[in-house]
Each structure stands twice: as C-alpha cells, then as structure tokens.
Amino acid sequence: MADTEIVALRAKLASRPRSDDYRQRRREIDARGLQYGLGPDVKVEPVTANGVPAEWTSTPQDKSDAALLYLHGGGYVIGSLDSHRHLVAEAGRAAGCWALALDYRLAPENPFPAAVEDAVAGYRHLLARGLKSGGIAIAGDSAGGGLVVAAMLAIRDAGLPQPSCGWCISPWVDMEAIGETMVSKATVDPTVQKAGILDMARLYLNAADPRSPLAAPIYADLTGLAPLLIQVGAAETLLDDGIRLARVAGAADVCIDLQIWPEMIHVWHLFHPELKAGQRGIEEGGAFVRAHTAVKLA
Numbered sequence: 001m002a003d004t005e006i007v008a009l010r011a012k013l014a015s016r017p018r019s020d021d022y023r024q025r026r027r028e029i030d031a032r033g034l035q036y037g038l039g040p041d042v043k044v045e046p047v048t049a050n051g052v053p054a055e056w057t058s059t060p061q062d063k064s065d066a067a068l069l070y071l072h073g074g075g076y077v078i079g080s081l082d083s084h085r086h087l088v089a090e091a092g093r094a095a096g097c098w099a100l101a102l103d104y105r106l107a108p109e110n111p112f113p114a115a116v117e118d119a120v121a122g123y124r125h126l127l128a129r130g131l132k133s134g135g136i137a138i139a140g141d142s143a144g145g146g147l148v149v150a151a152m153l154a155i156r157d158a159g160l161p162q163p164s165c166g167w168c169i170s171p172w173v174d175m176e177a178i179g180e181t182m183v184s185k186a187t188v189d190p191t192v193q194k195a196g197i198l199d200m201a202r203l204y205l206n207a208a209d210p211r212s213p214l215a216a217p218i219y220a221d222l223t224g225l226a227p228l229l230i231q232v233g234a235a236e237t238l239l240d241d242g243i244r245l246a247r248v249a250g251a252a253d254v255c256i257d258l259q260i261w262p263e264m265i266h267v268w269h270l271f272h273p274e275l276k277a278g279q280r281g282i283e284e285g286g287a288f289v290r291a292h293t294a295v296k297l298a
Contacts, residue, residue: 002263003263003277005274005275005276005277006235006263006264006265006268006275006277009265009271009274009275010188010190010235010265013190013191013265014190022077022078022108022203025077025078026077026078026079026080029074029078029079029080029083030080030082030083032083033082033083033084033085033086033087033270034082034083034085036086036273037086038057038085038086038089039059039089039090039093041059041060042057042058042059042089042093043056043057043058043059044056044057044085044089045057045058047100049100049102049121049122049125049126050121050122050124050125050128051121052102052103052104052105052118052121052122052125053081053102053103054081054100054101054102054103054122054125055081055085055100055101055103056098056099056100057085057088057089057092057098057099057101058092058098058099059089059092059093061096062092062093062096062097062098063096063097063098064098065131065132065135065297066095066096066097066098066131066135066136066137066293066297067097067098067099067100067126067131067135067136067137068088068091068092068095068097068098068099068100068136068137068138068139068289069099069100069102069119069122069123069126069136069137069138069139069163070084070088070091070092070099070100070101070102070138070139070140070144071102071104071115071119071138071139071140071144071145071147071148071151072084072088072101072102072140072141072144073140073141073142073143073144073145073169073170073172073267074106074142074143074144075142075143075172075196075197075200075201075203075204076106076107076112076115076143076147076200076203076204077106077107077108077200077203077204078106079106079143079144080103081101081103084101084141084270085101086270086272086273087141087269087270087272087282088101090272090279090282091139091167091269091282091285091286093286094282094283094285094286094287094289095137095139095285095286095289095290095293096286096289096290097135097137097289097293100122100125100126102118102119102122104118104119104122104147105118107200107203107204107206108203108204108206111203111204111205111206111208112204112205112206112208112212112214112215113208113214113215115143115147115150115204116147116150116151116154116214117154119138119147119150119151119154120151120154120155120158120160123136123138123151123155123160123163124160127160132296132297133160133161133162133163133164133296134161134163134164134293134295134296134297135164135293135296135297136163136164136293137163137164137165137166137167137289137292137293138151138152138163138165138166138167139166139167139168139169139285139289140167140168140169140171141169141170141171141267141269141270142169142170142171142172142192142238142266142267143172143200143204144169145168145169145170145171145172145173145230146168146171146172146173146215146216146217146241148166148167148168148171148228149166149168149171149173149217149220149222149225149228149245149249150213150214150215150217152166152225152226153213153214153217153220153222153225154214156224156225162224162225162226163226164226164227164289164292164293164295164296165226165227165228165229165288165289165292165293166225166226166227166228166229167228167229167231167285167288167289168228168229168230168231168242168245169231169232169267169269169281169285170231170232170233170236170238170242170266170267170268171230171232171238171241171242171245172197172238172241173216173217173218173241173244173245174216174218174240174241174244175201175204175205175210175211175215175216176198176201176210176211176216177194177197177198177201179237179238179239179240179241179244180240181236181237181238181239181240182194182197182237182238182240185235185236185237185239186237188235188265189235189236189237189265189266190265191236191265191266192236192237192238192266193237194237197237217245217248218241218244218245218248220248221252222248222249222252222254223252223253223254225249225252225254226254226292227254227255227256227257227292228245228246228249228254228255228256228257229257229259229284229285229288230242230245230246230256230257230258230259231259231261231269231281231284231285232258232259232260232261233260233261233263233264233265233266233268234260234261234262234263234264235263235264235265236264236265236266237266238266239260242258242260243258243260246258257288259284261277261281263277264277264281268281269281269282269285
C-alpha cells in the first residue's frame with residue numbers, strides 16, 4: 001500500500017514554482033525550514049567553530065561526552081542553519097547528543113574546497129573542546145552527505161583520528177550526474193533533476209576537476225574511513241549516488257549500512273513534521289550514531 005503522506009508531499013513539492021536564481025532559492029529554502037519550528041525543549045546556542053559560524057542544538061537528555069557534527073544540504077550553493085535547524089535538532093535528539101550545525105561557506109562566493117575546509121575546521125573545534133574522536137559522529141544530507149565523506153577523507157589525510165561514524169542522507173557524490181537513476185527516476189523525483197545538479201556543480205567547482213576526490217568521493221580511496229550509514233530514497237534521482245558510494249566504500253573495507261527506503265524522495269527527513277517516514281529515518285540514523293559512539297567511548 002502506498003504511503004499516503006509521501007504521495008501528498010510529492011504533489012505539494014512538484015507544484016512549487018522553482019526559481020533559477022540561487023539567491024532567491026536561498027531565501028525560499030530558509031523560509032520553508034523556519035516554518036517547521038522546533039520542539040519546546042530544544043535549546044539553540046550560536047557559536048563560532050574555528051572561525052566558522054555554527055550553532056549548538058540540544059535537548060535536556062542529551063549526553064555531553066558526544067556530539068553530532070551536522071553539514072546541511074543545498075548543492076553547496078543554498079541552505080543554512082535556518083533551513084535545516086528543525087532537522088538538526090531532531091537528529092541530535094535521536095542520536096542522544098548535542099548537535100553542532102555548521103554554516104559553512106557557500107558557492108559561488110566561496111567555491112570548492114571551501115566547504116571541505118570548514119567541515120574539517122568544525123571537527124577540529126570539537127576535538128579542541130576535549131571531545132574524543134570516538135564520541136563524534138558526522139552527519140549531512142544531499143551535498144552535506146557527500147561532504148560527510150569528503151570531510152572524513154580530509155580528516156584522515158590530515159593525520160587526525162576518524163570520527164566514530166558518518167551518517168549520509170541522500171548523498172550527492174557525483175559532480176557529473178552520470179548515475180543511471182538521474183534519468184530513470186526523473187519523473188518521480190519532485191526536487192532534484194540533472195540540469196539543476198549540473199548547474200550547482202558548475203558553481204561549486206569553479207572549473208575544478210569534477211572527479212576530484214574531495215568533491216566526488218566515489219573517485220577517492222576510502223580506505224581507513226569510519227563506518228558509514230547511507231540512507232537514500234527509492235524515488236530519487238540520486239539513488240545511484242548512494243548505491244555507488246556504498247560500493248566504493250565497501251570495496252575499500254569500510255563498514256557500510258546501505259538503506260534504500262521505498263517510495264521516499266530526496267532528503268525525506270527534512271519533512272519529518274508532516275511525514276512519519278521522515279521521523280523514522282531520523283530515528284534509524286540516531287540509533288546508528290548511538291551504537292557507534294557507545295562502542296568507541298566504552
């Protein structure tokens with residue numbers, strides 16, 4: 001039986017007008033995120049993490065010896081703390097720890113590799129606060145999901161200890177949009193299409209190699225990375241990105257949990273206030289984080 005909530009949501013998203021101006025899209029995604037609001041027990045605290053604007057979200061039961069570093073989606077061009085705060089707060093709640101969301105620099109003003117540099121700066125901030133690497137998980141959606149893996153690569157190459165795990169929601173890891181599902185799922189995905197992906201890649205890369213490992217981690221040697229949870233919807237054009245990432249990581253002996261959610265669209269977690277499957281996706285991701293931080297901190 002079809003999920004009636006996702007059917008209604010898909011229709012709503014498909015009916016929205018879509019601007020070609022990334023500045024207008026920034027305003028729109030922020031306004032939509034703010035409409036959802038937060039739980040009454042959520043505390044928000046602005047902070048600067050090694051020069052990167054950021055904010056902590058927490059709930060009273062969260063542990064203080066662990067943290068979820070969150071990297072928002074938006075094609076490296078749009079998205080912010082405002083657009084994703086409602087998701088970050090619930091991801092932290094599900095993980096049972098404080099969540100640090102980074103307002104990393106966006107393209108085209110700050111192209112590749114600015115976002116990767118900011119993600120590593122955020123991780124160094126957590127280590128400097130005295131958190132053990134095994135108590136830190138890195139999570140993100142869409143471009144932020146790809147940035148999770150890129151950050152873990154940069155962390156490894158900088159000689160820093162790996163976090164406990166990475167949680168990738170609908171990760172975008174192919175700057176050339178050559179995955180088969182970019183075409184086969186185009187008619188059922190109401191948000192992500194090939195032309196838009198390629199335009200964001202152009203703005204982000206600024207003429208850099210589209211197969212640079214820190215931009216497109218499917219071309220990286222992922223040896224030595226911490227375990228990864230990859231959650232992707234069966235009804236999204238980036239389905240193949242998640243599958244290919246799992247294949248490359250698994251071949252490099254990285255422990256992988258690949259979840260393909262029937263009927264779900266791109267980053268369905270964002271819509272958790274009106275989509276029960278979004279809340280379930282968050283809870284599954286939180287359980288993955290709790291399991292891995294508990295082992296590493298034991």
